[in-house]
Amino acid sequence: MDFSLLLVLAVVISGVVYFIDVIWLRPKRRERLAKAEEAAAGNLDAPTQEKLLKEPWPVDYARSFFPVLLVVLVVRSFIVEPFQIPSGSMRPTLEVGDFILVNKFAYGLRLPVVHNRILEVGEPERGDVMVFRFPDEPSVNFIKRVVGLPGDRIRYEDKQLYVNGDLVTKTLLEEGPDASPQELLLEEQLGSVRHTIYNNPRDPGPQMREVEVPEGHYFMMGDNRDHSNDSRYWGFVPEENIVGRAFAVWMHWDGGLPSFNTVRRIE
Template identity: 45%
Template sequence: MAGYFSIFLVLLTLGSGLIWLVDHLVYAPKRKERIALAEGAAGKELDEELKQEIAPEPVLTEHAKSIFPMIAIITVFRSFIFEPFQIPSGSMMPTLLVGDFILVQKYSYGVKDPVWRSELIETGKPERGDIAVFKFPPDPKLDFIKRVIGLPGDAIVYRNKQLYIKPNCAEGERTQGALQCGEYNKIALEIINKDEFSLRGQSLVRLQESLGEVEHDILINPTLPEFKSKYYRQQGSKIDEWIVPEGHYFMMGDNRDNSQDGRAWGFVPEANLVGKAVFIWMSFEFEHEPDSALPSWVPTGVRFERLGNIQ
């Protein structure tokens, strides 16, 4: 849906700009000539109302001229600088909650044209631990948001709800950030609490995960078995092991037992990257009582404490 809206904005910008340009070059001079002839015949300058009667500006042209500057600014800002997104599911809890409205920095992973998404300027690559928005590989019409776990060439293991990473290091490199080269690093976990979040009556455990140099919180449901039967099977690897291909990234949700991510569908091509999630600019809560008369989409409060940079 976001892709269609980007195309709509571009077409609206081009359309309104073209109407304004054609009018400016072709029709506006003709209107000025008619007004000049009328003023010459009258021997005086005509008021604006009379000028409009003699050489009226078409309604379509008037609207195009009024919206073009605003639409052009919005298109440039949304296509190349920041784009707003709404968090629709709990797959990134506790980092991002349903009802969070975030800004995604579009130029973090390259400046791309908003229609064909070809890279115009290279500005950077995802780093391990980034929260990235990307086009869902099985259905690029959908935007997904997950955390970058594996970089190109990394080996990833997720076993017994424990993450292991063997980084792809350059020759002679001993460490990559806080990860040791040439071996599987067991990603450190530290329990924060056990009763802050629940799902279908089951308490979730909140842990702090040290993903190299990036520390962030995740949720685990200790009573729920891993869904290995639905894991993406990579040829030549075990069922819970993946080697990230060149030009691709491995993504996982922070809500590990409630996230459809790379474990289920594989890797994200670099061309699918949209940008890096950097800021929560609004956060609504939707805690309706069972007998509430309000529709489910109507917010019941604002979580002001959540506004700010995304960790």
């Protein structure tokens, strides 16, 4: 189900009904009231007046919901949109059940539904955590970290990431952390961004020869390097599939009571 499409349709339908009432139906009701008052010589009782001015139920609903739906559409399409993390591919940065906020104008303003960029504001940078529509199934949103920019050369061998021939440095923080005993917790320096990743020393993981990122595309990887379905498997993300930059976790919910103890910025 495309929620953006449903929201746009709801705004359009409620808006059309509301403006038809303002332009045509409301004046007709007032005209009928004026004629009734003239016929009653100014002695028209209040219940009759109310009945003549009463809005049809579609108009009543449209008048109530149109402003709310319009605000929701504008905020969700152009400012910020909430998402929930459904998988562990971005651990330890993001956990399953984290609710995140995505900046919708960081990479330019886009029209809802058609996703055309109408205003250029910025471009993805190496190290950003980005939400995008999965190239093979655009109705599904993915979240990964930007590793390769257009024109970059990317290679991944023996759990080592190379960007333009340079090894991306990482430092061991902990072996077998409590949150994931089978993993190594490492800190990686990707561009100007310092963040944590997981590597599994018992899993050889994928090997990828050097590839060049095409113009207008991005190479994405999950921070849970050995458990992430990302560009190493299915290729590059085209610019038109970008949704926005994830910048904050505002709640965590794993089926019990919601928790706000993990509210934080996303690095």
